[in-house]
Amino acid sequence: xxxxxIGALDDIPPRGARVVKTQHGCVAVFRTHDDQVxxxxxxxxxxxxxxxxxxxxGHAVTCPLHGMVIGLADGLAKGADEGAVATYxxxxxxxxxxxxxxxxxxxxxx
Numbered sequence: 498x499x500x501x502x503i504g505a506l507d508d509i510p511p512r513g514a515r516v517v518k519t520q521h522g523c524v525a526v527f528r529t530h531d532d533q534v535x536x537x538x539x540x541x542x543x544x545x546x547x548x549x550x551x552x553x554x555g556h557a558v559t560c561p562l563h564g565m566v567i568g569l570a571d572g573l574a575k576g577a578d579e580g581a582v583a584t585y586x587x588x589x590x591x592x593x594x595x596x597x598x599x600x601x602x603x604x605x606x607x
Contacts, residue, residue: 499599500588501598503515503517504593506593507592508594511528511532514527514549517596522539523540524538524585524596529569533556535556535570536587538572542565546561553569585597
């Protein structure tokens with residue numbers, strides 16, 4: 498894999514998110530309370546709400562528009578809701594957040 502450095506882990510507050518703009522759309526990068534990092538499309542599957550503006554809790558995010566809960570690890574809707582968003586490989590190395598550049602270039606990921 499080819500990794501793209503998008504910034505320092507400390508640039509994202511715990512339980513927060515930042516947006517990375519790509520030619521295929523925006524990717525939301527989330528930092529959990531335990532400093533794990535996840536990357537998802539920044540569009541809720543329900544009505545396209547900006548997940549990066551949602552509430553991060555545990556390893557999930559709640560859409561700010563209609564309350565759909567999305568798992569950060571798998572991009573799947575939780576509970577009674579249905580839907581999913583694409584996920585992107587992310588990791589932290591030396592305090593820097595890295596995303597899989599090839600997946601960002603290709604667009605939608607698994």
